[in-house]
Amino acid sequence: xxxxxxxxxxxxxxxxxxxxxxxxxxxxxxxxxxxxxxxxxxxxxxxxxxxxxxxxxxxxxxxxxxxxxxxxxxxxxxxxxxxxxxxxxxxxxxxxxxxxxxxxxxxxxxxxxxxxxxxxxxxxxxxxxxxxxxxxxxxxxxxxxxxxxxxxxxxxxxxxxxxxxxxxxxxxxxxxxxxxxxxxxxxxxxxxxxxxxxxxxxxxxxxxxxxxxxxxxxxxxxxxxxxxxxxxxxxxxxxxxxxxxxxxxxxxxxxxxxxxxxxxxxxxxxxxxxxxxxxxxxxxxxxxxxxxxxxxxxxxxxxxxxxxxxxxxxxxxxxxxxxxxxxxxxxxxxxxxxxxxxxxxxxxxxxxxxxxxxxxxxxxxxxxxxxxxxxxxxxxxxxxxxxxxxxxxxxxxxxxxxxxxxxxxxxxxxxxxxxxxxxxxxxxxxxxxxxxxxxxxxxxxxxxxxxxxxxxxxxxxxxxxxxxxxxxxxxxxxxxxxxxxxxxxxxxxxxxxxxxxxxxxxxxxxxxxxxxxxxxxxxxxxxxxxxxxxxxxxxxxxxxxxxxxxxxxxxxxxxxxxxxxxxxxxxxxx
Amino acid sequence: xxxxxxxxxxxxxxxxxxxxxxxxxxxxxxxxxxxxxxxxxxxxxxxxxxxxxxxxxxxxxxxxxxxxxxxxxxxxxxxxxxxxxxxxxxxxxxxxxxxxxxxxxxxxxxxxxxxxxxxxxxxxxxxxxxxxxxxxxxxxxxxxxxxxxxxxxxxxxxxxxxxxxxxxxxxxxxxxxxxxxxxxxxxxxxxxxxxxxxxxxxxxxxxxxx
Numbered sequence: 001x002x003x004x005x006x007x008x009x010x011x012x013x014x015x016x017x018x019x020x021x022x023x024x025x026x027x028x029x030x031x032x033x034x035x036x037x038x039x040x041x042x043x044x045x046x047x048x049x050x051x052x053x054x055x056x057x058x059x060x061x062x063x064x065x066x067x068x069x070x071x072x073x074x075x076x077x078x079x080x081x082x083x084x085x086x087x088x089x090x091x092x093x094x095x096x097x098x099x100x101x102x103x104x105x106x107x108x109x110x111x112x113x114x115x116x117x118x119x120x121x122x123x124x125x126x127x128x129x130x131x132x133x134x135x136x137x138x139x140x141x142x143x144x145x146x147x148x149x150x151x152x153x154x155x156x157x158x159x160x161x162x163x164x165x166x167x168x169x170x171x172x173x174x175x176x177x178x179x180x181x182x183x184x185x186x187x188x189x190x191x192x193x194x195x196x197x198x199x200x201x202x203x204x205x206x207x208x209x210x211x212x213x214x215x216x217x218x219x220x221x222x223x224x225x226x227x228x229x230x231x232x233x234x235x236x237x238x239x240x241x242x243x244x245x246x247x248x249x250x251x252x253x254x255x256x257x258x259x260x261x262x263x264x265x266x267x268x269x270x271x272x273x274x275x276x277x278x279x280x281x282x283x284x285x286x287x288x289x290x291x292x293x294x295x296x297x298x299x300x301x302x303x304x305x306x307x308x309x310x311x312x313x314x315x316x317x318x319x320x321x322x323x324x325x326x327x328x329x330x331x332x333x334x335x336x337x338x339x340x341x342x343x344x345x346x347x348x349x350x351x352x353x354x355x356x357x358x359x360x361x362x363x364x365x366x367x368x369x370x371x372x373x374x375x376x377x378x379x380x381x382x383x384x385x386x387x388x389x390x391x392x393x394x395x396x397x398x399x400x401x402x403x404x405x406x407x408x409x410x411x412x413x414x415x416x417x418x419x420x421x422x423x424x425x426x427x428x429x430x431x432x433x434x435x436x437x438x439x440x441x442x443x444x445x446x447x448x449x450x451x452x453x454x455x456x457x458x459x460x461x462x463x464x465x466x467x468x469x470x471x472x473x474x475x476x477x478x479x480x481x482x483x484x485x486x487x488x489x490x491x492x493x494x495x496x497x498x499x500x501x502x503x504x505x506x507x508x509x510x511x512x513x514x515x516x517x518x519x520x521x522x523x524x525x526x527x528x529x530x531x532x533x534x535x536x537x538x539x540x541x542x543x544x545x546x547x548x549x550x551x552x553x554x555x556x557x558x559x560x561x562x563x564x565x566x567x568x569x570x571x572x573x574x
Numbered sequence: 575x576x577x578x579x580x581x582x583x584x585x586x587x588x589x590x591x592x593x594x595x596x597x598x599x600x601x602x603x604x605x606x607x608x609x610x611x612x613x614x615x616x617x618x619x620x621x622x623x624x625x626x627x628x629x630x631x632x633x634x635x636x637x638x639x640x641x642x643x644x645x646x647x648x649x650x651x652x653x654x655x656x657x658x659x660x661x662x663x664x665x666x667x668x669x670x671x672x673x674x675x676x677x678x679x680x681x682x683x684x685x686x687x688x689x690x691x692x693x694x695x696x697x698x699x700x701x702x703x704x705x706x707x708x709x710x711x712x713x714x715x716x717x718x719x720x721x722x723x724x725x726x727x728x729x730x731x732x733x734x735x736x737x738x739x740x741x742x743x744x745x746x747x748x749x750x751x752x753x754x755x756x757x758x759x760x761x762x763x764x765x766x767x768x769x770x771x772x773x774x775x776x777x778x779x780x781x782x783x784x
Contacts, residue, residue, distance in 0.1 A: 118602055188609045196602050222609055226617035233728060234624060243713045243720035245624060256717040258628050265627075266620055 007120060009538045019128075021120035024536060026127050027105035028431065031424070033127075034098025037134065038417075039505075041089035044082045046498050051079055053491035055473040076472045080149030081168075083470060085141065087152025088172065090413065091278070092179045093134050099281050099420045100183070100221070101130065104190050104214045106427060110529035110536070111208050113199025113545040118192045126185035133178030140171035148172040151470065153267055156246035156260040160238050170239050173232040180225040180232070183277075187221035190214060199528070201547030205305070206568070208527050208551040209298060210423075212305055213284020216312045220273045220280070224316070228270035231263060261326055268319035275412045276315040279379075280308060282419025283350060286372045288551070289422055290354055292525045293369035294361025295564050297552040300353040307346035307353075314343050324392050325399045333392050340390040347383055351376070362555075362564075366523070367441030371422030374449050375415050381453070382410030385460060400470075403463030406456040414452055421445075421504070428508075429522050433535040434515030440507040447500035454493035462486040526567045527551045545569045594755040603758035604765075611769050618773050621725055625780055628717060636781075637718045641709030643702045645782045651698035652778045658691030659771045662740065666764035669757040681747065689740045692767070695774075696733055699726065722781060729773055736770045739763040 010016045020026060043062075050059050051074045058064070063072025074082065105123065109116055117123045141147045145166030150158040154172070157163050194215045198207070207215075237243045238258075249257035291298035298304060320328060320336030328336075354376050363369065385407045388394045398404060421444075428436045462483050467474060474480040474487070521530040528545050548571045555564045558574045566572065629635060636642055665684030703723070706712075713723035743763045746752040752760050 119606060122606075184610075184613050188606055188613070191609055192602060192606045195605065196598075222613045223616050226613050227620045230617045230620035230624075230728075234621075234724065237713075237720075237724050237727075241713055241723075243724050244717055245628065245720055245724065256632060258717055258720065259631065262624055262627050266624065269620075 007116065019124060021116075021124045022538065023105045023109050023117045023120070023123060024431075024540075026123055027102045029127050030097040030101030030105060030130075031431075033131065033134065034094055034096070034102060035508075037089050037093035038095070038098060039501075041086050041094050042498060042501060044086040044089070046495065047074060048079070048082050048086060049491040049494040050074075051472070052474070053488045055475050077146060077149055079472045080151075080470075081141070081147040084148050084151055084172075085137070088137065088148075088176070091152070091274070092176060093130075093137065095278050095413070095416050095420065096179070096183060097130055099278065099416055099423075100214065100217060101127065101186060103210070103281055103285070103420070103423050103427075104186065104218070106431060107208075107210050107423075107529070108190055108193055108214055109197070110430075110532075110540060111211050111527055112194060112197060112202050113528045113541060113547065114193060114197035115540050115544070117189050118197055119189050122185050122189050126182045126189065129178055129185065130182035133175045133182060136171055136178060137175035140168045140175060143167040143171060153271070154235065154263075155267075156235070156238070156263045157248065159235060159263075160247050162247060170236060173235045173239070177229055177232045177236075180229045183221045183225045184229075187218040187225070190218035191222065194218075199541075199544050199547060202528075202568075203547075205302065206547055206550050208284075209287035209301070209304060209308075210281070210284040212308060213281045213287075216308055217277050217280040220277045220312060220315065224270045224273040224277075227266055228274075231266035231270070234266075235263070261323075264323055264326060265319075268322040269316075271322060272319040273315045275408070276311060278412045278416040279419075280312070282375060282416045283308060285419045285423045285426075286354065286375045287350075287357075288527075289368050289372035289426060290357045291552040291554065292426075292523060293364045293366055293372070294358050295364070295554045296357055296361040297550070297554060297556075298353065299356035299359075300349070301550070301552065303349055304353050307349040310346040311343060314339060314346070318343065321390055321395070324395050337390055337392050341387070344383065344387065351380065366425075367436070367438055367445060368422045368426035368523075370442060370445040371418045371425065374445065375418045375422070377449075378410050378418060378453065378456075379415040381457070382407055382412075382415065386411060398463065400468055401463035402459040402467045402469055405469050406459030406463060409459075410456045414456065421448075424508075426523070427529075428511065429518030430529060430534055430536065432512050432515075433518055434511050434513075435518045435522060436511040436515060437507050440503055444500060444503040444507065447503065448497060451493040451497035451500065455490055455497060458486055458490045458493065462490070524565050526553060526565050526570075528568050531567050531569055548572070595758060600758050600761075603762055607762040607765050611765065614769065618728075618776075621728060622776060622780070625721055625725060628721060629780075632717055637716075640715075640718075641706060641711050642718075643706055643722060643781065647698055647702055647705070648778055648782050651695050651702070652775065654691050654698060655695040655771045655774055658688045658695060659768050661685070661688035661691060662764045662767050666757070666761045669752075669754050669760060682744070685740065685744055685747075688767075689737065689744065692733070692737050692740065696730070696737070699730055699733070702726070725777060729770070729777060732770050732773070736763075736767045739766055 007021060010020065010022075017025065020029075047059055050057075056073060058072030059066070059074060063074075066072075067074065067078060105117070108114075143166060145168070147166065147168035148154070148159075148164065148171075150164055150169065154169075159169055194207075194211060234243075234245045238246050244256075245258040246260050246263050247257050248260065287298050287304050318336055318340045320332055321340045324333055324336075358373075385403070388398060389404060389407055425436055425441055428434070463469075465483055465486070467480060467483050467486075471477075471480075475484060518534055520532075520534050523530070528547065531545060532541060545568075547568045549566065549568055551568055553559075553566050553572065556566070556572065558572055559566055560573070661684050665681050665688060668681045668684060703726070706719070706722075711719050713719050740763055743752060743760045746759065
């Protein structure tokens with residue numbers, strides 16, 4: 001590979017659009033892939049909510065098509081499959097490609113002034129490994145003896161052959177493994193690219209915070225995805241080859257067996273960093289977008305970077321808070337509780353910086369800005385309720401209730417999703433050369449925001465009242481029947497949220513092909529990616545840019561009265 | 575790499591032929607490989623964590639009264655794999671020595687010796703399994719066997735990949751794809767092979783020494 005990192009422009013359709021090694025094409029592939037899976041996972045969530053509000057009533061419209069055997073009713077096994085695959089799909093096949101795959105591929109080279117990723121072929125393999133993982137996961141829904149139905153966490157012994165006899169569970173493990181391999185390939189590529197291909201003048205402290213978020217996420221990806229990879233290999237060994245790592249006694253011989261709790265440790269050693277893998281890019285995007293549209297420098301840039309680095313380190317040390325009810329020793333439990341609480345310090349620093357960036361800014365309430373501000377709000381709700389989940393005394397009561405469901409959806413799902421939406425609205429003009437409709441975008445935001453907050457806040461109430469997660473039919477339990485109206489309210493909000501997403505789908509597709517042609521820099525933003533032409537040429541930069549100032553030089557007094565921004569490639573006057 | 579930082583495109587479009595590697599390219603490739611090995615260290619670290627946690631459940635270690643894998647063969651395999659790593663490393667380094675006659679020949683000789691020793695390790699590993707299976711112990715027999723077969727299988731899969739990389743590097747050097755001018759693939763294959771060897775060292779220590 002030459003040090004210029006240029007590869008010749010492909011000429012065939014296959015090399016141009018399918019097996020492309022161009023980071024911009026791969027970003028779009030990841031985006032479409034992720035959005036389609038977000039849609040599938042979202043429809044699954046709607047079906048779950050339908051069952052919770054109307055237990056035993058056939059699903060309208062699509063029920064008869066999907067579950068002809070039961071006349072459209074979701075049976076218990078299907079319900080289990082739905083919530084398992086909803087979690088797996090949203091995390092691994094929805095947010096990961098849409099946030100890390102698409103955004104990482106698009107933003108990293110363009111924002112640091114590089115012509116492509118440093119290992120373009122590895123980049124292509126990363127997408128196709130993810131694609132294969134998605135295909136295996138989808139196929140696992142239709143195998144004999146049933147799809148996986150053990151929850152996205154896949155705890156043994158339920159997930160071993162003792163609890164799940166079908167091939168679906170094995171295929172699920174293989175799918176997770178393949179998707180993990182994709183993330184590791186992407187992570188290695190992102191880290192090396194950021195370290196080696198920053199253009200001259202792009203010092204670490206001049207990088208846009210989006211790139212910082214993606215960089216730190218990649219470190220977590222490279223270090224912790226292998227842990228779940230190994231956990232899945234062991235699960236497959238147990239299921240297919242009859243070993244007894246996770247089975248208390250050997251199934252075949254009845255001899256000494258392993259330990260199901262071991263899996264929980266391995267899963268959460270990965271699982272907790274995974275939460276930050278999803279949220280760190282969103283944080284980075286929010287830091288940048290707030291500054292871009294408040295027309296002010298990102299307040300406390302260095303402390304934001306520091307806070308994200310501290311969160312990255314701490315995220316590796318807190319996984320035990322998922323296991324307070326497994327009989328963890330009191331000393332370990334308290335250590336994990338303390339470390340978890342400490343994470344709120346860097347999180348607060350970020351919050352303070354975000355709010356201070358907004359303070360006295362000349363806000364431009366565009367759609368990306370609305371979504372960025374939405375992240376502050378929903379992440380605030382999720383973060384504050386996290387304190388109850390981190391405290392052992394309250395967590396033992398709240399464990400496995402809808403309180404937890406509400407908490408993690410607000411923190412890692414809703415925040416990451418809003419961050420993704422903000423990023424899509426923001427980079428769409430550069431990506432596809434057309435503007436998205438602002439009017440529909442704002443409608444999408446407001447019609448998503450209120451139902452979303454309602455869905456998960458009502459879950460806090462029902463969870464606090466004792467509603468356990470993963471129950472097929474809670475009305476069969478006397479003490480849960482009074483909570484039915486709360487479940488109905490959640491479902492109504494969830495359906496409103498679901499319907500609002502069609503506005504986005506319509507806007508995205510309409511703008512992609514029939515939108516207004518985008519100017520080169522519609523947002524008056526100075527980062528390097530906006531210095532180049534739209535559509536972006538194959539080689540990105542005719543001349544590798546030289547960066548002369550930071551990414552957030554908005555409203556700097558030295559710029560004079562006529563303009564409030566400057567390109568990173570320009571020298572600050574004076 | 576020029577230090578002014580401005581890289582002009584050659585003519586209108588990008589260049590189409592692969593020029594010799596620069597020092598910068600080599601650093602890129604090595605950095606990528608180090609990150610990969612860091613990642614895989616976590617993967618094998620996970621397996622070792624499982625090993626340590628589960629080993630604690632076995633009352634007597636190593637278990638008494640059943641056939642165990644042969645420690646002398648495993649010791650021999652360790653020495654063979656260590657020797658293989660030494661030859662592979664010397665082969666890889668022979669490419670970066672100053673130009674002189676016979677350099678390529680010495681690369682091939684060292685590399686092939688390393689490969690054959692690696693193959694020898696694979697055979698010894700197979701012997702270890704075969705011995706146990708002959709004695710009626712398989713991965714389903716109990717926790718000790720689960721650990722031994724499970725961990726050595728995963729390691730063996732990496733031995734196979736490593737051997738494949740060594741062969742690929744050798745073929746590439748014969749075809750002129752790799753050589754003193756372009757040696758990142760060779761040095762990365764060597765790095766991977768050392769990693770496979772270090773993982774085996776830990777397996778050996780865990781199962782046969784401590």
